[in-house]
Amino acid sequence: MNSPKLIVTEQKSNVWYISIALGCLILLVSVYSLGRYLAVKDLSKTKQLLSETKATLDNTQVAYKQVLESLVLEKQSTLVENLSNQDLIESIQTLELEQKSMQEELRFYRNIMAPEKDAKGLNIDQLAITKMDSEGQFHFRLTIIQAQKQAQFLKGSVEITLFGQDKGIGQDNNQASQLNHQLSYQFRELGTFKTADFRFQxxxxxxxxxFIQLPKDFMPQRLVAIAKTKGLRKNQTAKFETLWQPEEK
Structure with missing residues (x-):
């Protein structure tokens, strides 16, 4: 039979317990201080990084603004240059048209006052044909003049004849067949005209x-205009022939 054993332990003093408590307190304070130090250090680095990032962003925005302003200025400069070139081209074209118009007017009045080849009396200066927007519709202008001496009024009438072929006949390579099927129309037949519309004084x-309207499938080829005076002691006749070459509107 085993007999009970008596265990003897050393009793700790109060100082020992106080020392342990102080040690734990110091350890906790140290850990807290270290954590706070590290947190402050990280916060400082974060603030510095944010400051640097903001500075970089500001510099980028400034650079972007400068590039944008440069692009705008360059675009405006190019636009102004293009507009200037376009204005210059339009000005040159306008001057060319004005010069052409003045030359036509000069030629016209020269034909009246000092015509070439000793032309006198009744003359047909020109017959202009202009294509209109509507299919087969054309505008015509026949200009009649009295060359050199304008001592008297001229009055009379004009006949304008348009010669051509039907499209089917026009495609035939046989020249004799084309001549046999040639068509002609008086201008007075190709529009709503009055007799007075072809008189002059x-x-x-x-x-x-x-304005005239061409018949369907008609191929115009040439024009003949004849002007005749009446009521004079010696009546005059003027004839003008030209190919069908209408101008664009």
Missing amino acids: FKYFQNIQG
Whole structure:
């Protein structure tokens, strides 16, 4: 039979317990201080990083603004240059048209006052044909003049004849067949005209103009205009022939 054993332990003093408590307290304070130090250090680095990032962003925005302003200025400069070039081209074209118009007017009045080849009396200066927007519709202007001496008024009438072929006949390679099937129309038949529309009475010049509508499948080729005076002691006749070459509107 085993007998009970007596265990003897050393009793700790109060100082020992106080020392242990102080040690734990110091350890806790040290850990707290270390954590706070590290947190402050990280916060400082974060603030510095944010400051640097903000500075970089500000510099980038400034650079972007400068580039944008440069692009805008360059675009405006290019636009102004293009506009200047376009304005210059349009000005040159306008001057060319004005010069051409002045030359036409000069030629026209020269034909009246000092014509070439000793032309005198009744003359047909030109027959202009202009294509309109509507299919087969054209505008015509016949200009009649009295060359050199304009001592009297000229009055009379004009006949304008348009010669051509039907499209089917025009495609035939047989020249004899084409000649046999040639068609002609008086301008007075190709529009709503009055008899007075083809009469003239003038001393220097007069324009006879209007609109014509071509028949369907008709191929115009040439024009013949004949002007005749009446009521004079010696009546005059003027003839003008030209190919069908209408101008664009």
